[in-house]
Amino acid sequence: MEMLSHDILIVGGGGAGLRAAIAVAETDPALNVAVVSKVYPMRSHTVSAEGGAAAVVRPDDSFEDHAYDTISGGDWLPDQDAVEAFVNEAPRELVQMEHWGCPWSREPDGSVAVRPFGGMKIERTWYASDKTGFHMLHTLFQTSLKYDPIQRYDEWFVTKLLVDDGRCQGVVAIELATGRIRGISAKAVIICTGGCGKVFPFTTNANIKNGDGMSLAYRAGVPLKDMEFIQYHPTGLPFTGILITEATRSEGGYLLNKDGYRYLQDYDLGTPQPQPVLRSMELGPRDRLSQAFVKEQEKGRTLKGPYGDYVNLDIRHLGEKVINSKIPFVRELCLKYENIDPVTDLIPVRPVVHYMMGGIHTDIHGATPMEGLFAAGEAACVSINGANRLGSNSLTELLVFGARVGRAAAEYASGRNGGGRAVAAQAADEEERIERQYRRGGSRSGGEKMADIRQRMHDAMESGAGIYRSAESLAQAAQEISTLQDRIQRLALDDSSQTFNTELVAAVELTYMLDVAETIIHSAIQRTESRGSHQRTDYPERDDDAYLTHSLALRQPGGAPAIEYQPVTITKWPPGERIYGR
Numbered sequence: 001m002e003m004l005s006h007d008i009l010i011v012g013g014g015g016a017g018l019r020a021a022i023a024v025a026e027t028d029p030a031l032n033v034a035v036v037s038k039v040y041p042m043r044s045h046t047v048s049a050e051g052g053a054a055a056v057v058r059p060d061d062s063f064e065d066h067a068y069d070t071i072s073g074g075d076w077l078p079d080q081d082a083v084e085a086f087v088n089e090a091p092r093e094l095v096q097m098e099h100w101g102c103p104w105s106r107e108p109d110g111s112v113a114v115r116p117f118g119g120m121k122i123e124r125t126w127y128a129s130d131k132t133g134f135h136m137l138h139t140l141f142q143t144s145l146k147y148d149p150i151q152r153y154d155e156w157f158v159t160k161l162l163v164d165d166g167r168c169q170g171v172v173a174i175e176l177a178t179g180r181i182r183g184i185s186a187k188a189v190i191i192c193t194g195g196c197g198k199v200f201p202f203t204t205n206a207n208i209k210n211g212d213g214m215s216l217a218y219r220a221g222v223p224l225k226d227m228e229f230i231q232y233h234p235t236g237l238p239f240t241g242i243l244i245t246e247a248t249r250s251e252g253g254y255l256l257n258k259d260g261y262r263y264l265q266d267y268d269l270g271t272p273q274p275q276p277v278l279r280s281m282e283l284g285p286r287d288r289l290s291q292a293f294v295k296e297q298e299k300g301r302t303l304k305g306p307y308g309d310y311v312n313l314d315i316r317h318l319g320e321k322v323i324n325s326k327i328p329f330v331r332e333l334c335l336k337y338e339n340i341d342p343v344t345d346l347i348p349v350r351p352v353v354h355y356m357m358g359g360i361h362t363d364i365h366g367a368t369p370m371e372g373l374f375a376a377g378e379a380a381c382v383s384i385n386g387a388n389r390l391g392s393n394s395l396t397e398l399l400v401f402g403a404r405v406g407r408a409a410a411e412y413a414s415g416r417n418g419g420g421r422a423v424a425a426q427a428a429d430e431e432e433r434i435e436r437q438y439r440r441g442g443s444r445s446g447g448e449k450m451a452d453i454r455q456r457m458h459d460a461m462e463s464g465a466g467i468y469r470s471a472e473s474l475a476q477a478a479q480e481i482s483t484l485q486d487r488i489q490r491l492a493l494d495d496s497s498q499t500f501n502t503e504l505v506a507a508v509e510l511t512y513m514l515d516v517a518e519t520i521i522h523s524a525i526q527r528t529e530s531r532g533s534h535q536r537t538d539y540p541e542r543d544d545d546a547y548l549t550h551s552l553a554l555r556q557p558g559g560a561p562a563i564e565y566q567p568v569t570i571t572k573w574p575p576g577e578r579i580y581g582r
């Protein structure tokens with residue numbers, strides 16, 4: 001097989017991948033960088049982020065406050081040294097974005113505008129109307145075009161990491177337009193493949209978010225960290241799962257139950273106020289708001305709709321002018337997808353899987369335990385998000401840790417040799433595997449159907465590992481996923497074409513999702529406490545003595561992962577109570 005070769009290879013062209021590519025090019029212009037992406041970079045999920053990116057900017061704010069909000073929001077699971085690096089470098093990164101052309105929204109006096117966001121006690125969320133991710137990704141993409149050493153492989157789909165001598169030295173990818181399979185060797189590989197919301201049936205995540213990079217690293221023997229922590233966003237549209245951004249509540253939206261009552265006042269999240277009060281009621285953290293929905297549901301105080309129970313989000317009192325200037329995209333989404341106008345109508349919403357706090361285990365520079373392999377963005381777990389991410393920290397994380405990982409990988413790669421013969425042989429084996437398993441029919445007649453396996457995975461995850469879990473629900477899900485892992489070996493595909501074979505891609509993505517599902521469930525089984533987004537009905541209390549630790553899921557051949565633990569790094573903020581609205 002003909003091998004392509006680069007100094008540094010980045011898998012993923014979203015916010016983290018592009019920021020990393022620019023950082024490599026700026027650190028050492030002699031290094032050539034490849035960005036491999038299964039979609040055209042501008043279609044990465046980052047483009048759909050709406051609300052904003054957090055960084056200290058106001059004179060009454062401080063790094064300590066941003067760090068404390070992040071750590072307490074994450075229920076003391078974030079590593080505090082990583083959070084400190086994050087909050088310190090965040091403003092610089094957002095100003096850098098401005099210099100590259102990102103059109104941050106402004107106050108009338110010309111200063112950068114910030115909006116309140118859930119769990120942040122001071123306003124520090126920078127935004128570009130309610131299309132922040134769109135503008136940020138455009139800015140990064142156009143900036144990346146300035147650097148000649150950055151070469152792109154758009155619509156190439158990675159199926160394997162090449163590892164030799166304990167060192168990651170490249171990948172195998174399918175060029176989707178032709179079906180050709182190629183090995184790409186590199187001195188360092190950075191995984192920036194984003195999250196895995198599609199493991200669940202109801203999610204804000206794009207169809208491309210299947211945990212590819214997490215599974216690739218896991219299969220190569222790298223642990224996945226804190227996988228039990230799944231973020232439900234409290235406000236998704238009931239049928240599509242399309243996100244109604246938290247900015248809607250930060251502009252003053254209310255959540256109402258079926259009696260038109262602001263039910264969050266009953267959940268230790270503050271008392272109703274005419275204006276949004278920071279960190280209280282609707283601006284509480286996402287885990288608490290999603291859990292309150294389930295409690296309302298249990299009390300029979302939610303509404304019944306064709307797509308499940310829901311509550312209402314009321315922004316009518318904001319008026320058309322504010323809605324059109326601050327959250328125009330929310331209005332557009334409601335009109336297009338629900339045929340309602342939030343200027344005059346209530347918006348039906350329910351909690352929806354949104355974000356993965358866990359991911360590939362990395363250190364503060366984005367290095368994984370495997371030499372030559374790095375990760376950043378939602379695919380990675382540094383960790384700054386702990387048991388519950390605060391809204392608007394992720395976009396900033398892409399920049400801070402994208403830049404860090406780019407610099408670290410550049411330093412690692414400088415003066416090192418690339419992949420040799422052994423990885424070329426592995427790449428040839430992978431080509432043969434794909435041909436045999438997916439293209440030459442494999443078990444085509446009488447084989448398993450992808451749609452059925454996916455449906456069962458979704459059912460198992462939703463009923464077993466949702467907002468509330470128990471030993472029993474998780475054990476059932478574990479059993480089902482294990483059965484599906486067997487069944488997927490006998491997958492039958494109908495499409496053997498070479499050109500844009502989306503069935504083949506979806507089949508490989510499903511294998512990635514099953515791996516990720518397995519790590520989520522087994523990490524959740526082992527954590528017999530409730531913390532942040534991980535709520536066990538059979539262990540309702542947080543247990544710092546036993547579980548102020550990160551979980552690490554390690555792949556075991558042919559079975560459930562082994563779960564190990566690593567202590568949380570505490571610098572200045574000893575574990576305390578999470579207090580909101582008081």
Ligand SMILES: Cc1cc2nc3c(=O)[nH]c(=O)nc-3n(C[C@H](O)[C@H](O)[C@H](O)COP(=O)(O)OP(=O)(O)OC[C@H]3O[C@@H](n4cnc5c(N)ncnc54)[C@H](O)[C@@H]3O)c2cc1C
Binds near residue numbers: 036037045052377379
């Ligand atoms: C609707 C929505 C709104 C959000 N709003 C906000 C917000 O306002 N503020 C905030 O802070 N966060 C927000 N988030 C979260 C945040 O946007 C994401 O966490 C972040 O954008 C992820 O960026 P990333 O670079 O890690 O990955 P992505 O942007 O998801 O990019 C992943 C890249 O990896 C590539 N890739 C994946 N698998 C493969 C493979 N096998 N082979 C080749 N390439 C591959 C893809 O092509 C893509 O280029 C939002 C998320 C959603 C879903």
